[in-house]
Amino acid sequence: MKLTRRVILGLLLVLTSQLLRAQPIRVGSKHFTEGYLLSEMLALLIEDQGYVVERRFHLGGTMICYSALKENEIDIYPEYSGTISSEILKATRNMTVPELRDTLEKSGFLVSDSYGFENKYALVVTQSLAAQSGVRKISHLKAHPSLRIGLSYEFLKRQDGWENLAKRYGLQQTAFGLEHGLAYGPLTKGALDVTDAYSTDGEIPYYKLTLLEDDIGYFPQYQAISFCRNDLPAPVVAASEKLTGQISESEMQELNAEVLFRNRPYAEVAEKFLVSKGLLKGGRNSSHLNELLARTTEHVGLTFISLVLSILVAIPLSILVYRKHRLSQVVIYAAGLLQTIPSIALLAILIPLTGIGAVPAVIALFLYGQLPILRNTVTGLRNIDPALKKVADGLGMSPYQKLKFVEFPLAAPAILAGIRTAAVINVGTATLAAFIGAGGLGEFIVTGLALNNHSLILKGAIPTALLAIAIELLFEWMQRLFIPKYLRSETA
């Protein structure tokens, strides 16, 4: 018993220290392939300078990344000049990189020079069509009014989208809307001639498409740049600036295609590219097993710490309220209400209050643990034979003695069952913590979803399922250890 307690305490200490590591450089990333690739490159370059880097990838969209940067939750992430100008600064016209630099300096931010490419809206045709018809530039479309143009709904609606483009270029065609992801099939089969794309999409080299040149400069600039806090150590800034001018549009397309169509891990693709450019020495391949172990440790850490907190709050709370029927109903109801909030929504609600990372994840998991433990503890305490409670009173037990000698031991099977349920729920829910940069096995799943890579999803899902099974077995064992045989059958 003493040994078990010591082992658990030791485990707790190790996991806590794991979560509260010394201040690393936190690199953020938006939730899409190119974001991962560029962020990984930044992370590798900064690590190369001897810094510890925390990868807070999968941060969703622009506003989540920007507020994380502003709230000092991340230090640096890759962004696009046009996005900063229109979405963050709400500028009415498209600002150049030096203009952005001047404006943002006052707010404590720094932007680098362009990595060497833009990721902007573009129109694409197949190479064969370009060769046959000679269409290379958007203005060439004017001479081919019979070409069928199918565009994403977003592009049809945008201010910088089709309507104004057609006006500026004087195009006569009517465009129809279709789902962006479905456009490439009809395009390559010749059912469609022109569609919109992002200029660095991996599909462009994969489907052998030609980008039409924006010859009158209609589209705003979307230069890829580093967006960071200006209180970063100089060597970190210098390391990030090594990317300046290093990546061309076609190189970025290739890198995206590597991940999307050849299922290469983005970290490997990013590293290989840096090595090929001479920005990084080769041979520092991180092992898959180490990564799996690190993610599993994080996952178990999140689950364990939140579970311990849940127990520390829910059990005393149950003891406080169980004698008062009304109050306990209210408390259980409130805990049930918390349970109905979708995990992703709860995490999103917590970000403005706590920022991103392990803290909101632990809070969310802690809240989810309340209901099963509360309900089981209250039920367990209430279901004790009233005659035994009368005997305890008749013996002259104080409330504390009653708890210690009678109520707690008799409710133990129900309480343990509640903790077991909470633990299993937490292991599953903890996968979502990856969405807010708390790490864990969910990182594989979230990345796999973003990259549409099934083996990566399984790399997260299978260990998570195994963890859940392990927890079931652990609790089975603890029940055998702590709960006497004659009490066990009641909860089985």
Add this chain to the structure above:
Amino acid sequence: MSSVISFENVVFQHRTQENPLHLNIGLPSAKITAIVGPSGSGKSSLLQLINGLLRPVSGIVHVLGSPIDYTRLEQLRRRIGYVVQSAGLFPHLTIAQNISLSAHIKGEAVSEDRIDELMTKMTLSGQFKQRHPYQLSGGEQQRAVICMALYGRPDIVLLDESMGSLDSITRVEIQDQLMTLQSEEKYSAVLVTHDLQEALRLGDYLIVINRGNIEAHGTAQEVQSSPSELVQKLFEHSTIGPRKFSRS
């Protein structure tokens, strides 16, 4: 006759009675008082008035020489042994732990000698000490419950239908052991039963209660000569005479 327990104008609410019941009676010290009456007559409630599990609507319950202080019930209850009908042993504790539970409550050291002494007197084999209640028969459990109530040498022992579910042979055995123990340890016992034979066998002093009213009280002889219809009916159906005639 000095009263160890007395009810002074006590009015209490009983579940089957719409009107509160009134009591004015004293119970003798160091004797066995048997309260007998049909089920639902308020016997168990009367017992619970003594250890404060039930609080009277008005009136005063005197126990061990002073009125019950309802702010310090724990102190009082630690001087009273209580044997409840059908339950009494904690399933998660061993027989020895159950018997000596009052020592843990008072923060005293457990006396193995006292456990052995009581178990011997109640004819419980010593090998049961480390067993759990579910491993014992009903009669053995009931003997252990009585050991548990007596362990701390209480001044008063309350027995609530404590032998109701036992077969008649076991019941007579336990009754005899209880009487022997009472005459040795001189505690005041209050026994509640619906069985007149049990009351006559054990009781030095009898109280016949019906629907919360005291129909008769006194020695067996005194009670038998009571004009109460219920009492007469009870004695008509009783096959054995009052045992205590010869002893007192």
